[in-house]
Amino acid sequence: MNSWTIPQNCAIIKKAGFVLPDFIEKGVLQMRKNFGAQTWMYPMPVLIVGTYDENGRPDAMNAAWGGIYETNQIMLCLSENHKTTKNIRAKGSFTVSFATADTAVPADYVGLVSGNNTPDKMEKSGLHAEKSTTVDAPLFQEFPMALECKLVKFNEDGIVVGEIVNVCADERVLDENGKIDTDKVNPIVFDSVAHTYRKLGEKVGTAFSDGNQLK
Template sequence: MRKNFGQKTWMYPMPVLMIGTYDENGKANLMNAAWGGIYDYNHVVLSLSAGHKTTQNIRLKGAFTISFADTPHMVACDYVGLVSGNKVSDKLEKAGFTTEKSAFVDAPIICELSMALECKLVKFNEDGNIIGEIVNVSADECVLGEDGLIDAAKLRAIAYDAVHNDYLVLGEKVGNAFKDGNKLK
């Protein structure tokens, strides 16, 4: 038997996206955002309100990075989502994050977070959502597997559980995409 919950914003998994931008003075800002994801083959979408410092910075610079919150930095990642860059200008420092400039876009890479999508702004769509083009993916070697690619178990990315307001760790392999279903052909 199923239980109905009505209209909810519950989706699994919901990545914990860390959006990095620069302001008009070149100061790095970082926010925690759950509402975003892949939009098309090489595009992402972010659903951020217009009042966020991050949204203003994206309009100004035309670029942003998306890193993924991970278990070692969960507290710091949660903190930068609790405080606004409009009110707390040194929130990255308080969280213990350091940055370096992306070589591909005018946005910061968060050194402590092991993977980043480096994106240029394509447009704000009719709903105000931010559409960005992924121009580079970078990852620290500490999260690479033997095949030289990103190993989800090493990345230890966290997801947001909107039902219980929990963070969950990702990384256990349970199957092979585009392969296991062939057993039913």
């Protein structure tokens, strides 16, 4: 990355009447590199969408683009050609699980192949499905945390919006207070620049709290 030192130019710039921020006077200003329009976002969750087809066969899909839409609602970006899309339309329900470090391989696999042309996709994935008790969609034993959702709407741009009717988690990923422990879940994120999966790191702060010290 290109950089240029500031101190030797500070006197000239200040003499011209400009006020320099402290960080410029104290060191090196790093120049930014432009990459153009890219679908890069840090971090991106690895979401596994679980559905049943019209015959009750479970399916799982790795959805790269998704997130919270509104309070108690989730959004997924799915094209019409996906089997998952057809299943959601047919059943009106789906689950969203979070891939973990231990499940990176099967999580990646279900994003590489389609149930449209791989009938034994689930058998090859090694994932074990069990029916959700709240929606007409499968949960997968290997993923310890999931959102259970009912379809709200599906627009022409391929945006699926679902109501989160329940969040469930295995007891093995709960802390001593019965809350979900991120370290025990051990979720992974997708690095869209390097095309790799990465684990989450350690806690660095407390949300809706640490910023108060700057007020």
